[in-house]
Amino acid sequence: MRLGLYSLFGLTLLALPAFAQDISLRLPVACEIGRTCFIQNYLDRDPSPAVSDHQCGTLTYEDHDGTDIRIPNMLAQQAGVDVVAAADGKVASTREGVPDTAVTEQTREKISQIGCGNAVVIDHGQGWRTAYCHMAKGSVAVRSGREVKAGEKIGQIGLSGLTEYPHLHFTVIKDGKPVDPFAYGAPEKSCGGGKSLWEASLQRALAYQAGAVLNKGFASGPVTMEAIESGAAERETPTTKSPALVAFVRAIGLKGGDVQTLTLFDPDGKPLAQNKAPPLDRAKAQWMAFSGVKQPEGGFRPGLYRAIYRVERNGRPAIEQAFGISLRP
Numbered sequence: 001m002r003l004g005l006y007s008l009f010g011l012t013l014l015a016l017p018a019f020a021q022d023i024s025l026r027l028p029v030a031c032e033i034g035r036t037c038f039i040q041n042y043l044d045r046d047p048s049p050a051v052s053d054h055q056c057g058t059l060t061y062e063d064h065d066g067t068d069i070r071i072p073n074m075l076a077q078q079a080g081v082d083v084v085a086a087a088d089g090k091v092a093s094t095r096e097g098v099p100d101t102a103v104t105e106q107t108r109e110k111i112s113q114i115g116c117g118n119a120v121v122i123d124h125g126q127g128w129r130t131a132y133c134h135m136a137k138g139s140v141a142v143r144s145g146r147e148v149k150a151g152e153k154i155g156q157i158g159l160s161g162l163t164e165y166p167h168l169h170f171t172v173i174k175d176g177k178p179v180d181p182f183a184y185g186a187p188e189k190s191c192g193g194g195k196s197l198w199e200a201s202l203q204r205a206l207a208y209q210a211g212a213v214l215n216k217g218f219a220s221g222p223v224t225m226e227a228i229e230s231g232a233a234e235r236e237t238p239t240t241k242s243p244a245l246v247a248f249v250r251a252i253g254l255k256g257g258d259v260q261t262l263t264l265f266d267p268d269g270k271p272l273a274q275n276k277a278p279p280l281d282r283a284k285a286q287w288m289a290f291s292g293v294k295q296p297e298g299g300f301r302p303g304l305y306r307a308i309y310r311v312e313r314n315g316r317p318a319i320e321q322a323f324g325i326s327l328r329p
Contacts, residue, residue, distance in 0.1 A: 021130045023087055024199045025152045025181055028162050028170045029069050029157065030082040033205045036079070040167060040285065041068040041181040042253055054183035055208050056191040059253050065154045065178035066131070066171035070252070071131055071157055072215055075231025083132050083139075083158040085148040086170070090119050090125035091284040096140045098160040109161070116169070117161020127176075134161050165229065172197065177267035182206070211253035213309060213321040214286065216317035223248040223290050240327045245272075246292030247307035253317065256282040259312045262291040267303030301328050 013258035031037035043058040053060045071081050092115050101107075116133035118140055136158025142148060144300045159166050172181045179197075180186070186194025198206055217234045219227075220242035227233040228250050238245055247264045254260075256279075263274040275291035289309065304326050311319035 009039050017142075022056075022195070022289075023124055024185065025086040025172070025197050025202075025215065026084070026199055027202055027205075028084055028130070028132060029168050030055075030084055030085040030153075031069070031071065031123065032153065033069075034209070034212065036076070036119045036208055037069050037071050037212055038207070039067060039206075040070040040195070040251060042078060042182060044179060045183070045186070051144045052189060054180055054186065054190075054192070055210075056189075056193070057210050058174045058255055059209070066133075066169050067181065068167050068169055070167040070214070072166060073231040074159075074166060075230050075235075075278065077136070077157055081166075082153045083120075083135055083155045083157060083168055085122055085150055085154055085170075086130050087122075087124050087128075087150045089122040089130075089148060091142045091144050091146045091148060091154075092119060092120040092123040092129065093119075094142065094144055095119050096137070098137060100159040101138050102159055102164050102317075103162055108192075111162050112220065115162035118155065118158060118161065119161075127174055129173040130253060131169075131171040133171070134158055134163045135168060136160065138231060139171075178198060189227070207251070210313075211251060211255070211258075211311065211319050213249055213319065214252050214296055215248075215250040216305070216307075216309070216323045217248060218305070218325045219248060219290075219292075220244055221246065223288070224300045225250070225288050228288060238325065238327060240302055240307070240329050242295060242300070244292050245300060245305060245327070247323075248288050248290040249307075249309045250286060250287065250288045251311065251322065252285040252286045254280055254287050254311065255313060256280050256315065258318065260287070260289055260309070261312075262309045264293065264304045267305060269306075270303075299329075302327055302329065 042060050042066040046052040118135040119133045121131045136157035139156035142154045181197040183194030220238040258280045261276045264272045273291045273293045306324040309321045
């Protein structure tokens with residue numbers, strides 16, 4: 001992402017003279033962290049080929065220079081999720097016209113030249129700038145030279161540039177260099193140090209989460225990652241006459257060694273099916289799990305069916321999500 005950002009905006013990232021003044025940032029996306037959007041990746045704070053986020057976790061990748069705020073699926077993207085200015089400033093650069101197309105191995109090299117996709121850079125003065133990448137084609141709502149206020153819409157989340165899923169890549173720049181808004185001023189490779197640049201009202205919502213459930217639901221048959229990403233899986237409503245009842249989840253930010261269990265319960269609380277996966281061989285940006293049963297003779301009993309997804313990490317609970325569905329004829 002770092003190369004795509006700099007190759008796009010070039011000299012527009014050169015900073016103004018620096019002053020000893022920090023910036024206060026609003027959330028750059030009109031969404032609710034942990035419910036309608038999630039942090040997929042943080043800035044990589046390790047200058048070596050290894051990676052480390054500001055908590056010495058693995059929610060990043062090599063040379064990642066910003067924060068990735070992800071929305072649940074393409075259905076949410078198509079409905080429209082606004083990108084907003086994180087602070088008052090003046091628009092320094094924009095780019096429009098890049099198609100919304102997920103990158104593939106065949107297109108990666110070509111797209112890397114415009115890795116940031118449709119984007120905006122805002123100059124906030126005192127050497128501070130923010131960059132907003134991967135916005136939807138046709139959504140950029142500002143032009144160079146325009147003054148903007150914090151919270152003002154500048155575009156919408158899209159799938160343009162070097163990305164495999166809809167999200168905003170948000171970079172904070174001080175004196176021409178990317179900095180970590182979660183740990184500003186912390187030494188490289190440090191854990192939990194530095195200063196948060198986010199405004200006080202966001203501190204609780206942006207507390208570090210080492211993994212989360214991005215999608216969950218029930219289907220009447222096998223579930224694919226494509227169906228989850230498109231939103232089709234979550235739009236299905238199984239009934240007592242469905243050929244099967246399948247609980248599914250998609251989790252993000254999993255680590256090597258994590259043990260996942262997804263259990264489906266009947267209306268009496270009795271386990272109907274369980275999927276306990278072997279420990280993960282390495283960290284996973286995302287992972288899908290499902291557990292289900294075929295329709296019994298005469299159909300499923302009406303009532304509330306529940307599922308519980310658990311992730312155990314180093315022998316301790318790391319993620320737990322419960323959800324349910326009421327089956328009707």
